[in-house]
Amino acid sequence: MNHTVFGKFAAVSFQKEITYRFDYFMAVLNGFLYIFIFTALWRALYAQGASVGNFTAASLTGYAVVAMVIRISFSMDDTTIAQKVRDGSIATDLIRPVSFFMMNLAQCIGFSAFHTAARGVPILIFSIFLFKLNIPFTAQGMAFGALSLVMGYLILFMLNYLFGLIAFWVIEVFPFQLMKYGLLNLLGGSVIPVDLFPPFMKPFLTLLPFQHIFYTPAAILVGHATPERALIMLGEQAVWVFIMGAASLLAWNAGKDRLVIQGG
Amino acid sequence: MRYHLVMAYTIEAQNLVKTFTVNESGKGLLGAVKALFSTKKRIIHAVENISFNIGQGEFAGYVGENGAGKSTTIKMLTGILVPSGGVARVNGVVPYENRRENSKNIGVVFGQRTQLWWDLPVRESFEILRVIYRVSKGDFDASMAHLSKGLGLDGLLEMPVRKLSLGQRMRCDIAASLIHRPAVLFLDEPTIGLDVLAKENIRSFLRELNAKDGTTIILTTHDMNDIEQLCKRIIILDKGRIVHDGPTDELKKKFPHDKIIEVDFEREVAALPLVPELEPIRRDGKKMWLRHANGSSGLALAIGKLASLYPVKDLSVREPSVELIVRSIYEKTAALPAFAQGEKAAE
Ligand SMILES: Nc1ncnc2c1ncn2[C@@H]1O[C@H](COP(=O)(O)OP(=O)(O)OP(=O)(O)O)[C@@H](O)[C@H]1O
Ligand SMILES: [Mg+2]
Numbered sequence: 001m002n003h004t005v006f007g008k009f010a011a012v013s014f015q016k017e018i019t020y021r022f023d024y025f026m027a028v029l030n031g032f033l034y035i036f037i038f039t040a041l042w043r044a045l046y047a048q049g050a051s052v053g054n055f056t057a058a059s060l061t062g063y064a065v066v067a068m069v070i071r072i073s074f075s076m077d078d079t080t081i082a083q084k085v086r087d088g089s090i091a092t093d094l095i096r097p098v099s100f101f102m103m104n105l106a107q108c109i110g111f112s113a114f115h116t117a118a119r120g121v122p123i124l125i126f127s128i129f130l131f132k133l134n135i136p137f138t139a140q141g142m143a144f145g146a147l148s149l150v151m152g153y154l155i156l157f158m159l160n161y162l163f164g165l166i167a168f169w170v171i172e173v174f175p176f177q178l179m180k181y182g183l184l185n186l187l188g189g190s191v192i193p194v195d196l197f198p199p200f201m202k203p204f205l206t207l208l209p210f211q212h213i214f215y216t217p218a219a220i221l222v223g224h225a226t227p228e229r230a231l232i233m234l235g236e237q238a239v240w241v242f243i244m245g246a247a248s249l250l251a252w253n254a255g256k257d258r259l260v261i262q263g264g
Numbered sequence: 265m266r267y268h269l270v271m272a273y274t275i276e277a278q279n280l281v282k283t284f285t286v287n288e289s290g291k292g293l294l295g296a297v298k299a300l301f302s303t304k305k306r307i308i309h310a311v312e313n314i315s316f317n318i319g320q321g322e323f324a325g326y327v328g329e330n331g332a333g334k335s336t337t338i339k340m341l342t343g344i345l346v347p348s349g350g351v352a353r354v355n356g357v358v359p360y361e362n363r364r365e366n367s368k369n370i371g372v373v374f375g376q377r378t379q380l381w382w383d384l385p386v387r388e389s390f391e392i393l394r395v396i397y398r399v400s401k402g403d404f405d406a407s408m409a410h411l412s413k414g415l416g417l418d419g420l421l422e423m424p425v426r427k428l429s430l431g432q433r434m435r436c437d438i439a440a441s442l443i444h445r446p447a448v449l450f451l452d453e454p455t456i457g458l459d460v461l462a463k464e465n466i467r468s469f470l471r472e473l474n475a476k477d478g479t480t481i482i483l484t485t486h487d488m489n490d491i492e493q494l495c496k497r498i499i500i501l502d503k504g505r506i507v508h509d510g511p512t513d514e515l516k517k518k519f520p521h522d523k524i525i526e527v528d529f530e531r532e533v534a535a536l537p538l539v540p541e542l543e544p545i546r547r548d549g550k551k552m553w554l555r556h557a558n559g560s561s562g563l564a565l566a567i568g569k570l571a572s573l574y575p576v577k578d579l580s581v582r583e584p585s586v587e588l589i590v591r592s593i594y595e596k597t598a599a600l601p602a603f604a605q606g607e608k609a610a611e
Binding site: 002004005008009012015016019088089091092094095096097098099256257258259260261263264 | 284335338339342343344345346360363364365367368370372374376377378379381383384388392393395396397398452
């Protein structure tokens with residue numbers, strides 16, 4: 001898919017979000033609410049004298065805000081593929097000379113771009129002042145962080161894509177989505193930084209891609225990871241991007257031959 | 265007409281088969297997983313061993329009752345459904361193996377759904393399609409001028425698709441399928457739910473598209489007037505099998521001397537054993553359509569007998585329409601013996 005087509009799909013999806021965002025203020029409020037809850041929670045734990053990994057009270061607040069802002073900015077519509085399979089409108093996508101994967105990615109980027117601009121950025125700016133956040137923005141941290149954000153985004157996109165493709169096999173995808181939300185909430189790092197998990201959880205974190213979605217970029221951006229550690233984390237993320245990419249390709253090739261276009 | 269040594273068809277279907285396997289899907293995650301491994305399966309034979317070749321510039325009607333397998337065939341030819349058996353080729357490309365390649369050469373309209381962007385003005389949908397199909401601005405403007413005139417799109421282009429009426433939307437959808445000037449056009453019920461005038465507009469546009477641009481067209485429809493007015497060839501499908509394939513006027517010539525009598529009875533009449541020369545071919549409540557072979561000779565006598573022996577309220581005599589002929593082919597149980605006789609008589 002060339003960049004003009006890609007840009008067009010992204011722009012349309014961005015525009016669509018604008019027209020349908022009647023609940024915009026609710027969504028912003030909701031984002032703040034989450035940030036308040038988690039920062040308050042961590043502060044309370046500190047006040048109790050709990051030791052929270054190698055975080056300080058201030059750095060954990062910073063982490064909580066940044067991770068939540070990333071999560072808000074990475075908003076994706078993860079129901080479209082299943083919806084299109086169910087009502088047969090996937091036919092319309094498939095009669096065109098475009099890659100299904102790239103089309104979905106473009107639309108996803110348009111969607112997230114809206115949420116980043118309309119919710120993520122304002123919430124971040126407001127929170128920095130509100131919580132007097134002291135994030136050590138260094139050039140290297142920002143560069144690593146940006147790279148990590150891109151890879152985290154791709155991993156989440158492909159995770160949603162793969163779970164969307166389940167609809168090619170089964171009609172009822174909701175239970176799988178629930179499982180995905182559960183794992184993402186628990187292991188993604190937007191609620192709990194993964195350093196806080198007990199050692200027995202380590203294999204789950206390593207063998208699954210979730211920690212590389214919110215935790216890795218957030219930890220790098222707030223300077224929680226040392227530059228050496230950040231490099232290793234970026235390498236791990238890259239491996240996951242590759243694995244998820246290969247899985248997406250395989251799943252598509254297996255699924256497209258058994259896809260049943262409903263209706264007509 | 266000049267024949268090349270190797271005659272390549274635009275659309276080829278060879279022994280196409282599509283079976284759907286439906287398994288009982290339970291509720292919840294467990295049910296969904298169980299369904300994956302379920303052995304309780306129901307097989308639906310949607311398309312059973314279909315073969316036909318359609319040459320460049322042909323306008324073929326593809327008809328059959330609900331569930332006959334028309335849409336399933338179109339889906340396989342447009343590359344979005346993989347056949348369970350057989351081969352299809354469109355412009356020499358196997359559609360379901362080279363979906364994207366194939367999609368550059370074809371236009372598709374699924375009458376039941378739109379391919380336009382629901383919330384965008386029609387013009388913007390067209391612009392997106394222009395970019396997708398890599399049509400140059402110049403070619404696009406030329407196409408648009410032509411399509412807009414032929415389909416009467418003036419005044420619709422600035423409207424969001426969701427605000428269009430069905431007929432308006434269908435015209436826009438047909439235009440959308442032609443932006444890249446495809447050599448082949450697949451139309452799956454493009455006249456569904458349209459009024460007579462809207463149908464007429466679309467028909468005259470399609471007629472011209474086929475005649476002037478030489479676009480090869482396959483049209484599925486339940487309206488036999490579409491077929492009669494547009495398609496030189498008719499392919500009739502019944503329960504997944506082709507039961508007739510030939511020129512549309514030949515279908516009529518099969519019954520050159522037949523007359524059809526449309527009768528309204530006072531009450532429902534089950535059969536007409538006392539007038540064997542009038543053969544029932546269709547029934548709809550108190551209405552019945554009767555076929556009289558041998559043209560006009562003996563027709564008056566037969567009608568007289570009918571009117572005196574049965575409670576006739578009203579009747580009219582007509583030429584057999586494609587609609588009735590096709591129907592008599594669908595309803596094989598009652599009509600097949602007669603149809604076979606008709607064939608013999610025609611020979
Ligand atoms: N996704 C599916 N799963 C199971 N069976 C299907 C599926 N799609 C179609 N069928 C079955 O295949 C047969 C052919 O369906 P198809 O949609 O091709 O009919 P059609 O000729 O287009 O009918 P209509 O005139 O009603 O549009 C039907 O019996 C239908 O129930
Ligand atoms: Mg159909």
